[in-house]
Amino acid sequence: MADLLSDDEIDAQLPDEWTQEGDEIVRAYEFDDYLRGVNFAQMVGEIAEAQFHHPEIIIRYEEVEIRLTSHEEGGVTEQDIEMAELIESERDA
Numbered sequence: 706m707a708d709l710l711s712d713d714e715i716d717a718q719l720p721d722e723w724t725q726e727g728d729e730i731v732r733a734y735e736f737d738d739y740l741r742g743v744n745f746a747q748m749v750g751e752i753a754e755a756q757f758h759h760p761e762i763i764i765r766y767e768e769v770e771i772r773l774t775s776h777e778e779g780g781v782t783e784q785d786i787e788m789a790e791l792i793e794s795e796r797d798a
């Protein structure tokens with residue numbers, strides 16, 4: 706099990722545009738149309754399966770919200786930070 710990160714550790718490691726909300730780290734991504742968001746959600750799901758660490762993915766019209774936490778540990782761990790970084794790198798690809 707990974708160690709829980711403190712609020713200061715989370716703040717120091719969060720990628721740009723991500724925020725902490727309690728026991729989660731969150732970012733909303735905007736898209737030009739609904740299906741681009743759906744395709745992005747698919748890509749995030751594939752990363753999650755590869756990492757075996759699964760975010761909550763909320764698909765809205767022209768927006769997809771990603772919420773990450775480590776359920777077994779009950780808060781934010783390095784796995785969540787790593788997932789956010791992987792999602793960011795794929796988004797920029």
Ligand SMILES: C[C@H](O)[C@H](O)[C@H]1CNC2=NC(N)=NC(=O)C2=N1
Nearest residue numbers: 757758759760774775776777778
């Ligand atoms: C049994 C447990 O659900 C699995 O080990 C994995 C699956 N994906 C997971 N995803 C997330 N976000 N947190 C977990 O603790 C987690 N655990």
